[in-house]
Amino acid sequence: MYKRVSLIALILFMHPACALITSNADSSALMMSAPNQVIGHINGKAIHRRDLLSEDRRRLADAENEIQIRTLELLWAGLEEKYTQVLLADLAKKKQISVSSLLENAYKRNAIQPSESEIQRAFTASRLADVIPYADARPMIERELTEQNKRISRLGLTQELRSKAKITYDLPMPHFRRFDIAEGLAPSIGPKNAPVHLVVFLDFLCSYCKEGDSLLTELAKRYPQDLRISIKGYPLPNKTLSRELAEAGHCAHEQGKYWSFHQRVFLRRDRMPAQAIPALVGEAGLEAEQFNACIASGRASMAISENITQAQRNGVTGVPAMFVNGIRLNGVIPLPLMEKIVDHEFGQL
Numbered sequence: 001m002y003k004r005v006s007l008i009a010l011i012l013f014m015h016p017a018c019a020l021i022t023s024n025a026d027s028s029a030l031m032m033s034a035p036n037q038v039i040g041h042i043n044g045k046a047i048h049r050r051d052l053l054s055e056d057r058r059r060l061a062d063a064e065n066e067i068q069i070r071t072l073e074l075l076w077a078g079l080e081e082k083y084t085q086v087l088l089a090d091l092a093k094k095k096q097i098s099v100s101s102l103l104e105n106a107y108k109r110n111a112i113q114p115s116e117s118e119i120q121r122a123f124t125a126s127r128l129a130d131v132i133p134y135a136d137a138r139p140m141i142e143r144e145l146t147e148q149n150k151r152i153s154r155l156g157l158t159q160e161l162r163s164k165a166k167i168t169y170d171l172p173m174p175h176f177r178r179f180d181i182a183e184g185l186a187p188s189i190g191p192k193n194a195p196v197h198l199v200v201f202l203d204f205l206c207s208y209c210k211e212g213d214s215l216l217t218e219l220a221k222r223y224p225q226d227l228r229i230s231i232k233g234y235p236l237p238n239k240t241l242s243r244e245l246a247e248a249g250h251c252a253h254e255q256g257k258y259w260s261f262h263q264r265v266f267l268r269r270d271r272m273p274a275q276a277i278p279a280l281v282g283e284a285g286l287e288a289e290q291f292n293a294c295i296a297s298g299r300a301s302m303a304i305s306e307n308i309t310q311a312q313r314n315g316v317t318g319v320p321a322m323f324v325n326g327i328r329l330n331g332v333i334p335l336p337l338m339e340k341i342v343d344h345e346f347g348q349l
């Protein structure tokens with residue numbers, strides 16, 4: 001039987017869409033165009049792209065970078081779906097049945113039917129209880145859970161087929177803008193002379209950062225000698241505990257035990273009480289008096305403020321934000337796509 005996964009695990013991380021104002025000009029020529037490109041005239045005088053105000057040039061470069069990354073993500077997502085269609089079609093042809101019959105049989109074979117308790121929990125979580133009675137909402141919720149379970153069944157069958165297929169990714173890599181992100185004194189793993197350096201800004205209490213941490217763990221396993229990963233605390237505004245945890249991470253780093261602290265925070269992230277730091281300090285093996293002195297000195301606060309300034313100066317607006325040899329990637333990038341980017345960096349050396 002396929003392992004059940006949460007609905008959240010099926011949702012692709014999506015970036016906000018960019019709205020472009022275009023004219024009759026060739027839009028492809030606008031992308032990553034040269035600074036000497038003429039973009040207008042006034043009283044017979046040519047205006048070049050380089051003539052724009054520095055802030056406008058920066059925003060334009062940021063927009064172009066985001067569009068290229070988003071395009072790459074859409075290419076990857078489209079390729080993934082195409083792989084799925086091919087694998088299912090090939091298996092259906094082999095069994096001499098339709099793809100829809102194949103999926104229906106897989107669903108029936110696994111017998112994933114929503115239980116009454118699951119329906120009741122979904123009803124409570126959706127807050128429909130404030131609007132309509134359970135008896136009226138139940139058929140609708142059952143249908144939705146059934147469709148969700150069918151998607152899970154399809155995913156399980158696809159994963160089984162993919163494990164036996166030979167799949168490669170030949171996605172075209174655009175010319176990304178690179179930012180100057182110094183490692184500084186950030187906690188890091190991997191050789192100092194590694195050809196690829198990944199700098200990550202994160203908030204310990206951000207749900208996407210927890211997903212991003214799983215991605216980092218997998219990358220560290222796959223590139224033990226060729227990838228260096230540095231972590232910079234970036235607590236989101238108005239989140240006191242996030243700030244305290246970020247500063248605590250800095251003080252753990254001073255004692256050489258950042259990664260122990262980091263791992264324990266993410267293990268307890270979903271049940272993190274407001275006064276969790278003393279327990280985390282003990283669990284991570286930190287010397288409490290030295291830790292408290294670090295916090296009291298203000299060094300940790302200053303270091304985190306510097307992280308925030310550096311991130312914002314380089315266009316970070318949310319977390320996790322990852323810089324691969326200076327290429328800014330926002331959000332959690334799927335592992336195969338991240339591998340493609342890292343491998344591409346090897347090829348640039």
